Amino acid sequence: MSYRNDVYAKAIEIRKKDIKALKDYYEQGLETLRQSDPHFKELENGIATAGSAAAVAAFSGDEAELLKMQTLCQKLNAEKQKILDNAGLKKPEVLCTLCADTFYKNGGLCDCIKKIAKQITFDDLSSSLPLENSTFDNFSLQFYSDKATEGGVVPRKRAENILAKCKEFVEDFPKNSRSLLFMGEAGLGKTHLSLAIVSEIIKKGYGVVYGSAQSLFSAAEKEHFLFNSSSEQEDALLSCDLLVIDDLGTEFLSSYTSSLFYNIVNSRLLNKKPTIINTNLDFDQLENRYTARITSRFIGEYEMKQFVGLDIRQQKALK
Numbered sequence: 001m002s003y004r005n006d007v008y009a010k011a012i013e014i015r016k017k018d019i020k021a022l023k024d025y026y027e028q029g030l031e032t033l034r035q036s037d038p039h040f041k042e043l044e045n046g047i048a049t050a051g052s053a054a055a056v057a058a059f060s061g062d063e064a065e066l067l068k069m070q071t072l073c074q075k076l077n078a079e080k081q082k083i084l085d086n087a088g089l090k091k092p093e094v095l096c097t098l099c100a101d102t103f104y105k106n107g108g109l110c111d112c113i114k115k116i117a118k119q120i121t122f123d124d125l126s127s128s129l130p131l132e133n134s135t136f137d138n139f140s141l142q143f144y145s146d147k148a149t150e151g152g153v154v155p156r157k158r159a160e161n162i163l164a165k166c167k168e169f170v171e172d173f174p175k176n177s178r179s180l181l182f183m184g185e186a187g188l189g190k191t192h193l194s195l196a197i198v199s200e201i202i203k204k205g206y207g208v209v210y211g212s213a214q215s216l217f218s219a220a221e222k223e224h225f226l227f228n229s230s231s232e233q234e235d236a237l238l239s240c241d242l243l244v245i246d247d248l249g250t251e252f253l254s255s256y257t258s259s260l261f262y263n264i265v266n267s268r269l270l271n272k273k274p275t276i277i278n279t280n281l282d283f284d285q286l287e288n289r290y291t292a293r294i295t296s297r298f299i300g301e302y303e304m305k306q307f308v309g310l311d312i313r314q315q316k317a318l319k
């Protein structure tokens with residue numbers, strides 16, 4: 001996966017800031033000690049003086065004096081270290097042991113920078129939906145009727161079953177998480193549950209891209225035509241750990257987005273990367289719009305869940 005240079009530049013800036021923040025924290029701690037503990041300041045001065053004296057002794061070949069000054073330095077340093085330990089102040093270690101925070105390795109960028117660049121692209125692509133509003137805990141089953149429909153489905157049972165499936169998806173991620181297709185009319189909780197999954201998976205430290213089909217596809221399309229090649233946004237859609245496509249069926253379909261969508265479904269399955277798709281379309285409508293080569297993938301490889309019930313947003317509004 002390769003990124004435009006500006007994404008890498010941004011990633012390096014972020015890393016530099018993190019490193020500086022750690023250094024600043026340490027320096028501030030030292031400054032506080034100097035001001036609150038005169039002995040600490042004396043020790044620092046003593047170490048500097050003994051160090052210079054040791055250098056002079058080494059230069060003039062005075063071995064006895066050199067040894068004396070070195071011993072003094074060690075003693076003062078040990079005392080200083082004790083104060084630092086008591087204050088819980090530790091000299092910052094490198095953030096990345098692969099590149100020792102130089103950002104480069106073997107003539108290329110280090111993985112630590114690539115990882116941040118990847119996250120920047122995921123964030124750029126993803127909608128800024130308020131994830132905290134949609135959790136498993138505030139997914140309310142009371143909006144689903146416990147009376148069977150004409151088709152013999154009990155909406156609340158169905159919702160319970162889907163909720164359990166979603167929790168399982170998070171639990172086993174990414175090993176046993178089969179891709180999910182959420183079907184059903186608007187306002188039945190498809191987006192709510194997808195976002196609940198998204199925030200749990202982000203908490204686990206995985207790279208997640210989520211958004212409406214319209215926003216995800218058009219972002220990739222724009223970049224594709226701007227740079228006349230496969231873009232990093234397209235790569236992000238293919239390679240992120242979890243992709244959530246909301247509202248499939250409402251997007252503008254071009255020949256580019258059609259083939260992009262097929263490519264997303266297909267290569268993510270091949271690479272065992274889970275995808276969650278929400279749609280208000282029924283199966284026939286999906287097949288008409290995206291052809292059987294897509295729907296046959298859904299049948300064969302996706303776990304399809306049909307949401308049943310009455311529009312929850314309408315129910316809440318009527319209360």
Ligand SMILES: [Zn+2]
Pocket residue numbers: 096097098099100101102103104110111112113
């Ligand atoms: Zn590194």
